[in-house]
Amino acid sequence: MRQRLSSEPDRYRGRRRVPTPPRSRYAAVVTTAFVGAGVVALGAGGLPDAKSVSPSALSELENAAATSEDFAARAADAERATRDERTQLESSLSEAPDAWVLPLKGYNFTSPYGMRWNKLHAGIDLAAPEGTAYRAIHSGTVTKAGWFGGYGYCVIIQHPDGTESVYGHSSNLLVQEGQQVKAGDEIGWVGNTGHSYGPHLHLEVHVNGEPTDPIPWLRTKGVDIQLQVETIYGGVVDS
CATH class of the missing domain: 2.70.70.10 (Glucose Permease (Domain IIA))
Structure with a gap:
């Protein structure tokens, strides 16, 4: 390797050389970049655009939610009715003059x-x-x-x-x-x-x-x- 003479101009003087990464690290960086871009592309393709959802689908979802709420309300009403019927039955049971009942509840x-x-x-x-x-x-x-x-x-x-x-x-x-x-x-x-x-x-x-x-x-x-x-x-x- 030839030594540079002191009289030769220094082309790199005043500049800062960036070290070249090893080949393995360079390959890893490039691969990661490509993979990341692919994931972003896939994610973007998998998410539906709100503008692309059909009005009929939105209507069906709204109807399903309303039906679920209606079922829940009916179930609560039925439970209250059952409790009320039980209370009324026990009341009529004790008030009937010819009724005979158990002496204890649980024994x-x-x-x-x-x-x-x-x-x-x-x-x-x-x-x-x-x-x-x-x-x-x-x-x-x-x-x-x-x-x-x-x-x-x-x-x-x-x-x-x-x-x-x-x-x-x-x-x-x-x-x-x-x-x-x-x-x-x-x-x-x-x-x-x-x-x-x-x-x-x-x-x-x-x-x-x-x-x-x-x-x-x-x-x-x-x-x-x-x-x-x-x-x-x-x-x-x-x-």
């Missing part, structure tokens, strides 16, 4: 009517959390509301047909002797008073002054204690 059937420990268990036991409200199974007059020996705090109702219902082991009583009640009225709270093994409602039904098995007897009235179903005028109400 575990724990003990049947029959002999237990060589002694007659004259009713059935329905376990529920202490403080759960229980209801009169039929309209009538409260003849007992207070402490009643092994029954603990107890309510006894005399019904128009002469039968009696007995509700034992209450934690609180909501009625007084002589009070008139309707089917479904809350008359006390589930408790653990008297000769009790845990929070539950002890229910008895007396016919002609004698205890009888409440389960088959109430079935004749359209109430199934074991299935927790009560029927009235041919309709079924799940509690």
